[in-house]
Amino acid sequence: MHRLVIVLLGSAALPDCSQAAGAPASRCAVRQVNAIARACGPLLRAEARRLSDGNTVRRDARVARVLSRLSHARDAPQAADMLFRLAGIAIGDATTRGLRALGEEAGLLIGTAVEPHDVASDPNYPPVLASDVASLTAENAMKWAPVHPDPGTYDFAAADAVVALAESGSHRLRGHTLVWGGAALPPYVEGAATGDELRSYLADHIATTMGRWAGRIAQWDVVNEPLSGILDPPTPDGLDDNVFRRLLGPGYVAEALELARAADPTAKLYVNENGIEVPGPRQDRFFALVQELLAAGAPLDGVGFQAHLGLIPIGQYPDAATIEASLRRFAELGLEVELTELDVTLLFRSGDLPSRLEFQGDYYRGVLEACTRVPACTGVTLWGLADRYTWVRRSFGFTDFPLPFDDDWRRKPAYFGMRAALAAAALRNA
Ligand code: G3I
Numbered sequence: 131m132h133r134l135v136i137v138l139l140g141s142a143a144l145p146d147c148s149q150a151a152g153a154p155a156s157r158c159a160v161r162q163v164n165a166i167a168r169a170c171g172p173l174l175r176a177e178a179r180r181l182s183d184g185n186t187v188r189r190d191a192r193v194a195r196v197l198s199r200l201s202h203a204r205d206a207p208q209a210a211d212m213l214f215r216l217a218g219i220a221i222g223d224a225t226t227r228g229l230r231a232l233g234e235e236a237g238l239l240i241g242t243a244v245e246p247h248d249v250a251s252d253p254n255y256p257p258v259l260a261s262d263v264a265s266l267t268a269e270n271a272m273k274w275a276p277v278h279p280d281p282g283t284y285d286f287a288a289a290d291a292v293v294a295l296a297e298s299g300s301h302r303l304r305g306h307t308l309v310w311g312g313a314a315l316p317p318y319v320e321g322a323a324t325g326d327e328l329r330s331y332l333a334d335h336i337a338t339t340m341g342r343w344a345g346r347i348a349q350w351d352v353v354n355e356p357l358s359g360i361l362d363p364p365t366p367d368g369l370d371d372n373v374f375r376r377l378l379g380p381g382y383v384a385e386a387l388e389l390a391r392a393a394d395p396t397a398k399l400y401v402n403e404n405g406i407e408v409p410g411p412r413q414d415r416f417f418a419l420v421q422e423l424l425a426a427g428a429p430l431d432g433v434g435f436q437a438h439l440g441l442i443p444i445g446q447y448p449d450a451a452t453i454e455a456s457l458r459r460f461a462e463l464g465l466e467v468e469l470t471e472l473d474v475t476l477l478f479r480s481g482d483l484p485s486r487l488e489f490q491g492d493y494y495r496g497v498l499e500a501c502t503r504v505p506a507c508t509g510v511t512l513w514g515l516a517d518r519y520t521w522v523r524r525s526f527g528f529t530d531f532p533l534p535f536d537d538d539w540r541r542k543p544a545y546f547g548m549r550a551a552l553a554a555a556a557l558r559n560a
Pocket of ligand 1: 269270273313314354436471521524525
């Protein structure tokens with residue numbers, strides 16, 4: 131089949147992108163892909179229908195062969211690469227079906243972190259939230275310091291805005307995060323003098339914060355980053371040396387989970403960590419913590435893989451098979467797994483920007499592919515949508531381009547890479 135389609139490609143009068151440079155190149159590539167979609171979409175749809183007349187196993191194997199041939203064709207590499215993306219677009223129309231619909235057909239929710247003031251002030255945001263997002267996380271608004279700045283004071287205004295935004299767009303909500311010893315803690319918590327004092331703050335914080343939206347937030351990152359920071363000196367037990375660990379002992383993670391279950395029994399309870407996508411001592415330590423929690427009967431439902439890829443650990447881009455194996459390792463404990471803060475930094479990639487963006491596109495495709503192949507992987511949340519809002523720029527001042535939309539909200543190769551993976555999974559699930 132693919133020879134025929136490649137020939138057809140040759141006659142598809144593709145726009146010539148060889149002269150374009152930088153951002154227009156991706157716009158030109160999108161024109162190319164749409165030209166291919168017009169020329170070949172019906173053919174690929176017919177192929178998908180033909181392949182889908184068999185049973186699931188036969189269909190999967192044959193579909194996988196077709197897509198594999200397309201993505202490894204030697205005679206027209208660029209066309210073949212475009213065609214692989216087309217395989218995704220042929221399932222979901224290039225202009226109307228976004229990542230939200232494709233993700234749901236692939237069996238997972240695509241999400242993003244948001245700051246409410248960004249959404250309110252940028253007219254480009256709402257349409258993308260509607261077409262490409264099924265789940266929202268408050269990037270900062272639900273953290274301890276913003277919502278509970280003093281022992282007797284709660285300020286839910288910004289957090290309520292995120293909840294309202296999610297509910298108005300029928301988005302699932304992830305609560306982030308109730309207990310994080312590493313940041314966003316007010317001085318009265320950091321400065322607690324005794325375990326009893328801290329325990330009273332913790333119980334009040336979890337009961338009040340979760341209670342405010344009980345039944346409306348699907349998942350909570352109850353504890354964020356319980357391991358010692360990946361760049362910090364190692365601690366004797368591998369746990370982060372924070373006020374909770376110091377005053378309440380290592381059992382604070384289980385304590386927080388128990389308080390959370392009592393506060394909202396409808397919510398799935400997660401522990402969220404970075405740098406666990408790659409096998410090694412850090413993933414092993416986190417796995418041991420999760421096993422200890424489950425053995426102690428702690429109410430743990432899921433594990434969040436933050437997936438700040440290329441950054442934590444620095445310069446490491448674990449491939450799709452590695453990420454899939456890491457997800458499976460925790461899923462086999464009976465847990466849900468989600469990618470909860472996905473971004474792919476280009477800070478540690480050499481080459482000109484167009485070539486790094488092409489790498490990023492293929493890499494995003496592999497990361498999404500990994501999640502689609504693990505049934506317990508129920509969601510992929512991006513840590514932002516457009517590069518202009520990435521925390522990497524805001525927190526470190528670096529010029530980075532880690533997200534699927536560029537500064538002007540144009541869809542980057544990363545967007546099409548995500549789409550191709552979701553479409554291939556949707557085809558498998560069809
Ligand atoms: O809102 C205040 C503003 O009023 C003030 O003028 C300004 C002065 O610096 O600070 C603003 O708050 C900042 C906040 O982001 C909102 O922009 C905080 O200083 C800053 O520390 C905070 O950084 C956030 C960081 O978590 C710490 O909470 C990042 O935006 C956020 O992307 C980052 O996200 C974390 C996840 O929650 C957990 N996993 C790692 C991830 C990246 O660090």
